[in-house]
Amino acid sequence: MTDNELIWRIAGGSGDGIDSTSQNFAKALMRSGLHVFTHRHYPSRIRGGHTYVEVRAKDDPVQSRGDGYNFLLALGDSFARNPQDEAYYGKEELKPLYENFDELREGGVLLYDEGLLDESDVEEIELEEHAEENGWHLVPMDLRGIAKEHGREIMRNTAGIGATAAILGIDTTEFENLIEQNMSGDMQEANLSVLEDAYEAASDLDIDHDIEVPDGSHDEEQVILSGSNAISYGALDEGCRFISGYPMTPWTDVFTIMSQHLPEFGGISEQVEDEIAAAALALGASHMGVKSMSGSSGGGFALMSEPLGLAEMTETPLVLVEAMRAGPSTGMPTKPEQADLEHVLYTSQGDSARVVFAPANIRECYTQTRSAFRIAYEYQIPTIVVYDQKIQGELRNVPASHFDEEANADPGSVLTEDEIQEAAHHASGKFQRFLHEPADGSNVSPRSVPGQKDGRYLATGNEHNPSGHISEDPENRIAQMERRINKLDDIRSDLDENTSHQTYYGPEDADHGILVWGSQQDTVFESVDRLNENGHSVKALGVSDMMPYPVDEVSEWLDSVDEALVVEMNASAQFRGLTQKEIGKYGDKLSSLLKYNGNPFEPAEIVDGFETSINGEDLAASNMKYLPAAGD
Amino acid sequence: MSAFSAIGDDREIDRDEFTPGIEPQATWCPGCGDFGVLKALKQAMPEVGRNPDEVALFTGIGCSGKLNSYFNSYGFHTIHGRSLPVARAAKLANPDVEVIAAGGDGDGYGIGGNHFIHTARENHDMTYIVFNNEIFGLTKGQTSPTSPKGHKSKTQPHGSAKTPVRPLSQSLNAGATYIARTAAVNPNQAKEIIAEAIEHDGFAHIDFLTQCPTWNKDAKQYVPYTDIQQSEDYDFDVSNRQEASEMMFETENKLHEGEVLTGRYYVEDGRPSYGQEKRQIGEMPEEPLAERYFDEDAEWERTYDNLLEHHK
Numbered sequence: 029m030t031d032n033e034l035i036w037r038i039a040g041g042s043g044d045g046i047d048s049t050s051q052n053f054a055k056a057l058m059r060s061g062l063h064v065f066t067h068r069h070y071p072s073r074i075r076g077g078h079t080y081v082e083v084r085a086k087d088d089p090v091q092s093r094g095d096g097y098n099f100l101l102a103l104g105d106s107f108a109r110n111p112q113d114e115a116y117y118g119k120e121e122l123k124p125l126y127e128n129f130d131e132l133r134e135g136g137v138l139l140y141d142e143g144l145l146d147e148s149d150v151e152e153i154e155l156e157e158h159a160e161e162n163g164w165h166l167v168p169m170d171l172r173g174i175a176k177e178h179g180r181e182i183m184r185n186t187a188g189i190g191a192t193a194a195i196l197g198i199d200t201t202e203f204e205n206l207i208e209q210n211m212s213g214d215m216q217e218a219n220l221s222v223l224e225d226a227y228e229a230a231s232d233l234d235i236d237h238d239i240e241v242p243d244g245s246h247d248e249e250q251v252i253l254s255g256s257n258a259i260s261y262g263a264l265d266e267g268c269r270f271i272s273g274y275p276m277t278p279w280t281d282v283f284t285i286m287s288q289h290l291p292e293f294g295g296i297s298e299q300v301e302d303e304i305a306a307a308a309l310a311l312g313a314s315h316m317g318v319k320s321m322s323g324s325s326g327g328g329f330a331l332m333s334e335p336l337g338l339a340e341m342t343e344t345p346l347v348l349v350e351a352m353r354a355g356p357s358t359g360m361p362t363k364p365e366q367a368d369l370e371h372v373l374y375t376s377q378g379d380s381a382r383v384v385f386a387p388a389n390i391r392e393c394y395t396q397t398r399s400a401f402r403i404a405y406e407y408q409i410p411t412i413v414v415y416d417q418k419i420q421g422e423l424r425n426v427p428a429s430h431f432d433e434e435a436n437a438d439p440g441s442v443l444t445e446d447e448i449q450e451a452a453h454h455a456s457g458k459f460q461r462f463l464h465e466p467a468d469g470s471n472v473s474p475r476s477v478p479g480q481k482d483g484r485y486l487a488t489g490n491e492h493n494p495s496g497h498i499s500e501d502p503e504n505r506i507a508q509m510e511r512r513i514n515k516l517d518d519i520r521s522d523l524d525e526n527t528s529h530q531t532y533y534g535p536e537d538a539d540h541g542i543l544v545w546g547s548q549q550d551t552v553f554e555s556v557d558r559l560n561e562n563g564h565s566v567k568a569l570g571v572s573d574m575m576p577y578p579v580d581e582v583s584e585w586l587d588s589v590d591e592a593l594v595v596e597m598n599a600s601a602q603f604r605g606l607t608q609k610e611i612g613k614y615g616d617k618l619s620s621l622l623k624y625n626g627n628p629f630e631p632a633e634i635v636d637g638f639e640t641s642i643n644g645e646d647l648a649a650s651n652m653k654y655l656p657a658a659g660d
Numbered sequence: 661m662s663a664f665s666a667i668g669d670d671r672e673i674d675r676d677e678f679t680p681g682i683e684p685q686a687t688w689c690p691g692c693g694d695f696g697v698l699k700a701l702k703q704a705m706p707e708v709g710r711n712p713d714e715v716a717l718f719t720g721i722g723c724s725g726k727l728n729s730y731f732n733s734y735g736f737h738t739i740h741g742r743s744l745p746v747a748r749a750a751k752l753a754n755p756d757v758e759v760i761a762a763g764g765d766g767d768g769y770g771i772g773g774n775h776f777i778h779t780a781r782e783n784h785d786m787t788y789i790v791f792n793n794e795i796f797g798l799t800k801g802q803t804s805p806t807s808p809k810g811h812k813s814k815t816q817p818h819g820s821a822k823t824p825v826r827p828l829s830q831s832l833n834a835g836a837t838y839i840a841r842t843a844a845v846n847p848n849q850a851k852e853i854i855a856e857a858i859e860h861d862g863f864a865h866i867d868f869l870t871q872c873p874t875w876n877k878d879a880k881q882y883v884p885y886t887d888i889q890q891s892e893d894y895d896f897d898v899s900n901r902q903e904a905s906e907m908m909f910e911t912e913n914k915l916h917e918g919e920v921l922t923g924r925y926y927v928e929d930g931r932p933s934y935g936q937e938k939r940q941i942g943e944m945p946e947e948p949l950a951e952r953y954f955d956e957d958a959e960w961e962r963t964y965d966n967l968l969e970h971h972k
């Protein structure tokens with residue numbers, strides 16, 4: 029199917045160093061000129077338990093994890109060998125072997141650490157039989173033994189890399205460079221020796237497979253990073269210098285990265301007692317004129333609902349991040365889902381005005397976070413960046429120049445003291461903070477911040493008059509409400525003009541469409557290529573602005589196709605519902621392909637789902653659901 | 661003109677500056693103890709030499725939350741129970757601004773109880789005034805965390821089975837470094853205590869007894885009171901934790917028995933405030949963060965210049 033690509037999977041126990049090893053592997057491949065993408069699977073467990081990371085490498089940009097994989101490095105779970113009386117571990121050390129059988133492609137290579145396993149156990153899982161059936165090349169090696177010879181068993185990872193390189197014919201220079209950069213002293217030396225020994229041992233084996241690692245080169249310098257990195261760097265580049273949070277997977281990632289870097293940028297990070305406090309702190313700092321953010325995942329974000337509403341009512345800029353995981357409630361903490369869309373769009377009481385961005389990938393994590401700050405501070409409105417466990421955990425290469433933009437520390441619509449002197453004041457001495465009709469004809473009434481001379485006003489979550497005094501006057505209510513709500517139209521025009529986040533993919537004149545939002549976009553784009561190769565006529569529209577909804581762009585695109593399949597990772601077709609609600613039609617044109625088993629879509633699944641939908645057949649795969657159009 | 665020229669001006673301040681010119685009608689009931697807090701707060705301001713523009717007052721929701729409407733400063737009337745987290749961040753964002761937070765007993769000891777404990781623990785440099793009227797005022801007289809055991813209300817018609825919270829002891833255990841109780845019926849002491857609290861470097865908690873004649877029918881519930889610093893019956897060292905703790909315990913018991921004790925209970929000088937601690941360990945800048953956004957010479961680094969190196 030897809031030639032010339034390596035999809036290398038490393039499997040082991042949580043805590044066995046699978047993450048860092050895969051990161052180095054991906055980085056080394058990127059440095060050698062390839063495009064890389066990593067997909068991470070881990071259980072909700074701290075040490076032990078089967079976990080894997082896949083690295084897909086090609087000579088042109090990689091859109092998704094792909095389907096299946098062709099090289100398994102099974103390290104075995106070193107935490108499974110310590111059975112306690114109280115809790116049963118089972119045959120966990122074998123899991124990294126047999127739990128990965130399903131997706132290993134025909135003809136693939138299976139390299140495993142026999143040093144950690146009993147022969148009789150291996151027989152029990154019928155490894156040989158499986159291998160024969162699928163044409164796999166079995167490569168048992170004593171990686172543990174090689175590592176132990178040079179000191180510590182944890183270096184099994186490095187041995188695995190050395191052996192992988194030998195089997196696939198990858199030059200080890202970049203691996204050596206990374207060891208030299210990341211380690212020093214004895215550790216560095218030991219790892220270099222392990223790498224070399226394993227490389228030689230595997231070279232001697234002379235395995236005859238037909239995986240070809242492509243050659244590639246980059247026109248410009250690349251960096252490899254995760255969605256959480258990109259969100260954090262977007263925030264820092266926009267002058268965000270205050271973060272407050274409470275840990276919750278997967279939001280913890282952004283919180284950690286920001287907390288580690290803010291002090292060096294002269295900023296402040298606060299880990300607080302709960303998520304209500306977290307959002308309230310970010311609001312407090314923003315009220316004082318500091319660009320701030322907070323965030324959480326589903327349950328924690330639920331707690332932020334009240335401070336979010338307060339930000340809307342007091343028109344205090346606030347940037348929140350919502351990192352989705354499978355719900356409801358605590359759901360599946362380490363699994364991705366796109367089911368918090370309605371939660372972020374509609375949570376909090378009253379007619380609310382907030383802006384919601386849903387980045388498609390790592391590049392957009394950066395650009396949309398920047399938009400989120402710019403819009404929040406210019407328009408005095410809360411903005412939310414909603415992303416998911418998938419983008420959070422995956423690493424991808426991006427040209428370094430993507431981040432080479434000017435910093436923007438502009439606090440937005442805040443007045444200087446000179447400007448405050450010129451501005452309207454109430455007879456009570458208060459500054460007219462919430463004008464019904466701001467001077468420039470916009471819906472934004474500029475603010476002052478505490479400590480500025482003559483800028484006193486009251487910010488309150490109650491309805492209030494221009495100087496901030498609580499008011500239930502009906503005319504004032506209408507004027508304030510309309511000004512707040514109408515900001516959304518202004519923001520839509522602003523985004524259309526400056527930074528549209530929608531992505532059009534495939535032949536413009538295609539008959540069929542796939543509509544997709546957030547993190548599933550790039551996977552859909554890969555499927556669109558395959559579908560067109562298969563003789564279909566398909567294009568896709570990836571939507572990354574959720575509110576204000578890009579009504580014109582989407583309607584125009586929907587007008588241009590006969591029908592459209594909406595692809596999303598949830599059970600209730602939330603984005604399809606949003607689209608119908610916002611546009612007010614197309615109920616008969618939109619059908620849905622849904623997946624909510626805790627894993628993101630793979631390109632082949634979307635191909636299947638699409639073909640099923642246009643052929644009017646029932647979906648064969650049980651891990652997805654097809655929901656026909658309303659008119660069907 | 662500098663970005664924050666209101667801060668640090670050392671002219672004489674008049675208490676009337678804190679009375680707005682024309683003002684919304686008072687919505688507090690006649691005889692409400694909340695008037696006493698407002699008056700004491702206004703009187704304290706000239707003593708501490710702060711002008712209205714350099715003061716930020718954060719309130720919660722309840723009758724107490726209306727304080728903002730009658731006190732002329734920067735104000736933020738937040739949400740029920742959440743004044744402290746908003747106020748905390750304000751202080752970290754601009755330590756030069758005087759931060760005062762206020763709320764009711766339901767607001768501060770009930771719904772906001774968790775924030776109260778953690779703000780005290782962190783010893784933020786701010787003043788927190790709790791209007792303790794032993795009742796939910798604004799929602800019309802339900803039982804509050806400070807209502808006495810057996811208190812009957814529409815939502816607890818058989819009388820509350822709960823023992824009231826002990827705000828002073830709680831505050832001490834949590835880590836506040838200035839703790840006092842005063843009462844609306846004791847205006848001079850109230851003014852002095854508020855001024856001391858504002859000048860204290862750390863978390864200053866004032867449990868302010870305010871009568872609610874509307875729902876707690878006895879408007880004279882806190883009269884007569886005893887000022888423990890003036891009385892010969894009480895002699896203890898306010899800087900001694902142990903003695904303070906015992907005195908608080910006795911005070912809280914006596915209030916349940918109808919005897920009102922007020923005064924300073926604990927004053928710990930010398931412990932650095934949270935902001936100072938954060939600066940010492942390098943987690944907070946020396947200059948107020950908020951000022952940087954108004955400083956044309958401030959340098960704003962791009963992540964590209966340093967962080968991206970790790971990703972190459």
Ligand SMILES: Cc1ncc(C[n+]2csc(CCOP(=O)(O)OP(=O)(O)O)c2C)c(N)n1
Nearest residue numbers: 722723724740764765766767795796797798
């Ligand atoms: C989340 C939330 N729950 C409930 C309320 C309703 N509410 C408003 S004020 C109040 C009680 C206030 O009592 P207290 O803090 O003792 O203040 P007082 O009115 O007596 O000054 C309540 C429950 C609210 N505004 N928000």
Ligand code: SF4
Nearest residue numbers: 688689692723797872
């Ligand atoms: S209800 Fe009680 S607390 Fe509220 S204003 Fe009236 S007297 Fe004061």
